[in-house]
Amino acid sequence: MHWWLPVELTQMAHKVDTLFYVMLFVVTFFFLLVEVLLITFLIRYRRTRTxxxxxxxxxxxxxxxxxxxxxxxxxxxxxxxSVRYVYALQTPVATPNVIHVIGHEWYWEFRYPNGVVTQNDLRVPAGQPVLFDITSGDVVHGFYIPAVRIQQDAVPGRLTQFWVTADAKDVGRRFEVPCDQFCGAGHPKMIAWMTVMSPADYQAWLNQQKEKSPGASSGS
Known part of the structure; x- marks a missing residue:
């Protein structure tokens, strides 16, 4: 974890941070070069009494x-x-876990493959690719996970996507998932939390939530 950046939850987050540092080095180098040359020329070619x-x-x-x-x-x-990473983030593996993300004023709705629906409570299995299908039920929202350095707008009537694979070392940790597009008076409070779980615990949680959901059939 960097002292001034969020934790790197995925390998892609590490690659994005590496690209950031490369850009920061290039910009800093040329900024200092230009300033040094500017000061040098101001002194060397200044007007004098003679x-x-x-x-x-x-x-x-x-x-x-x-x-x-x-x-x-x-x-x-x-x-x-940069473009390599953009395409990599939007081209998921063959069989990811698909979670539907729907933005509302002012909360996030998550729909899981077995029909479980949660609000502001996102769970993902570690070590397995998860594809987010993102849309909105009202206005434009911004689905942003700082720990994976990825953002996609949630747009009414349109589907956007990205995918992540959380590292196993982060099992049990929770990460903030804010809305980063101003969407009305409740925007500052529109924050979900993503929990990284082991695959076994994730499946057990899905089964447990399914049993709790309205209309679930009871075993004999």
Whole structure:
């Protein structure tokens, strides 16, 4: 866990953080380079008592070509690097656990494969891919899990998706799932909690919730 970033719940979260640090390094390096050159030129080419005009500065085609090509190549590299992750997050494995996510004013509804429905209580099995089918019952919401560094808008009449595989080391932990799109007066309170469970405990929980649900048949 980083001291200034949320815990990395998945391997993809680690990759996203790595990309973030690469971008941060590139931006910081060029920011410092530009500031150092700016201060250097201000001092070196300043106007003096003996030279009221200042030193003459001429163009340099080689330098201009270099400082055009280098940022272009860096941006292309970062773009390709980023797009790979976007497609990976939206292309689930063959047989994931599918959980339907529906945003409401102002709570999250979760529908599980066996018909169990919960509000603001999301459970996922560790080590197994979980695909979220996301939509909204009213206005636009933002389904955001900081621990996996992923967000998708929940849009009325439209289905968006992403998938995660929680690490086994995080079994028993709970993670915040806020709405990150302003959706009305109750937006600040629209927060769900995701609990990572072992596959056995997850299945047992699903069976238990199924038995509690209205209309469940009782055993003889």
């Amino acid at each position: 030279n009221q005009v200042g030193a003459p500065v001429h163009g340099n085609n080689v330098l201009e070509t270099i400082w055009t090509l280098v940022p272009t190549l860096i941006l292309v590299f970062l773009g390709v690097y």
